[in-house]
Amino acid sequence: MTESPTVDGADDSVGDDNRPAADPRGWALPRTVSVGELGPLDDPISEHNGQAIAVRPLKNHPGWLAKLYRPDQHPEDADRLDLLISAPGTLPEADRALLYTGTCWPAARIHAPGNPAVGCVIPKAPEQYRSELRRGEFSERRFVEIDWLAKSDESIRGVGLPPPGFAGRLAACRRLTELAAILESLGLVYSDWSFSNAFWSPDQRSVYLIDVDGCQPKKMADLHQPNWADPLTPPGTDADEYTDRYRIGLLVAKCLTGRRDAHAFHTVAGSAWQNQPAVSEVLLDMLLATDRERRPSAAQLSQALNSGPYLRPAPPPTRTALPPLPALPTQRPAPKPPAGSHKPVPKPGPTPPKPPEPGPHAGWILVVVIAVILLFVIAANH
Structure with missing residues (x-):
């Protein structure tokens, strides 16, 4: 750009x-x-x-x-x-055309x-950003928010959309960062990078940014969105270009990985992730740099996403640790029934007496009886 x-x-x-x-x-x-x-x-x-x-x-x-x-x-x-x-x-001219077609x-x-x-x-947003979404037995034609790219290919296929794969995610994120880089070059702060402010076309592999009429030069009131808070922009202070850098990095990380929580950070940090080491380094500096003013620009992220290099400054930005992964859900014990809800347990009746077991000499007595019978039979034959 x-x-x-x-x-x-x-x-x-x-x-x-x-x-x-x-x-x-x-x-x-x-x-x-x-x-x-x-x-x-x-x-x-x-x-x-x-x-x-x-x-x-x-x-x-x-x-x-x-x-x-x-x-x-x-x-x-x-x-x-x-x-x-x-x-x-x-x-x-090229940037102007992109701004008009992509926002x-x-x-x-x-x-x-x-x-x-x-x-x-x-x-009005172009019709190419509408698709038929299936939910059970029902379907609805509507604009597809970029929210869907932050889900797995299986989830996307489940609503009737073609799964993007990594190539489709990469193409959409390239367009997203190209638009962010244009806004940054104009000295404009958008602040509201989130799932709800961009549409995604699975067929065209492109995105369309909305609500851009709210952009302001240099700084603006920080628009709070759950799960999009910049840890280095204190509450009550204005959003600026460095806030935008964090949020565009977070949006790209989630859309590229199909993950919404800290798993996105850990996936990006994986060794040789998707054979995109430059993308990984730029995103980690955007998201984890301890000095907000040393976050890479949107243009640097755009360059890395387009297979260009990322020349980290010397000394490189220091990073915070990766956020902890969400704890696995624990199995809750079965709830106890409320007091007084127990059914009365019937008391056991008297135990019937067991039949007497044969004594240790019972076997010999049987042998003697059989022998006596045999003697009588022999005597009778003589």
């Missing part, structure tokens, strides 16, 4: 003019539009999700959505949106009297 200027270097006047944006996605709309200029809005496809009160399709422009924000947004959001909308113009990058800011940031116009 080619280095490019950050959005901080963009001409501030770009966001103020209303010339059509150089956007190849099929609609040359102005950079700023009023709600009325969008035409009628369809029923919401999403409501009260994060900073948005609703996401509504534009009836007159198929494939485009109006993302409408809560009214309590920060007054500077209009300027921030203008910077995001103009940012692709600062990128090399729902905002195309225009929506304004209204007294509110300069009602929302933004974004493209």
Whole structure:
């Protein structure tokens, strides 16, 4: 990926003019539009999700959505949106095309009297990111979240999706880190790297990043997600590029290994893991470096995933120990029945007397009786 200027270097006047944006996605709309200029809005496809009160399709422009924000947004959001909308113009052509095809990058800011940031116009995710998911006797066609890559091939096959194998996982993670590297080159913090903010296409082996209109230059409020907390970003402090590096590393580690817990760390640390030693070293430095500012960049991870080298700095970053593996589930003893629930056990009746056993001389007596009978028989014959 080619280095490019950050959005901080963009001409501030770009966001103020209303010339059509150089956007190849099929609609040359102005950079700023009023709600009325969008035409009628369809029923919401999403409501009260994060900073948005609703996401509504534009009836007159198929494939485009109006993302409408809560009214309590920060007054500077209009300027921030203008910077995001103009940012692709600062990128090399290949990176700009990747940003447009791999994310729902905002195309225009929506304004209204007294509110300069009602929302933004974004493209709808391509249909290739929908698949039929089977669950028992039922099936549903829906967007496939990247969450599924953090599961085993057997689990993926079980819902009717083609299992990716390592090659498919690697291809998806390459695209993911290429997008992360572009955001980092623009000086933008995303913060919200997690399972729910990217779609995965098993057939195309690609990913599509959503909610990118929330990106902010340099730093932003740290968006807490369970199991995604950066151990070196204290609670209450802002997320920055180093927070992003940890989270993109964690997301890639989980998607590459198909594991969600500490097993992902241990799998990555395995000797000559999947014949990807450079990938292993970059990920371990991203996840375990004791100095957050020495975490490798997204571009370095992208290079390693594309079979390039990883040149560790000298001295190399020190690492913390691998997190402990989850304890195996223990077998719980059978619960005791509540008091008073025992059935009365019947008392045993009297034991019947045993028949007398033959004494030690019983055998000789029998022999004598048989002998006497024989003598009588012999005598009678004479």
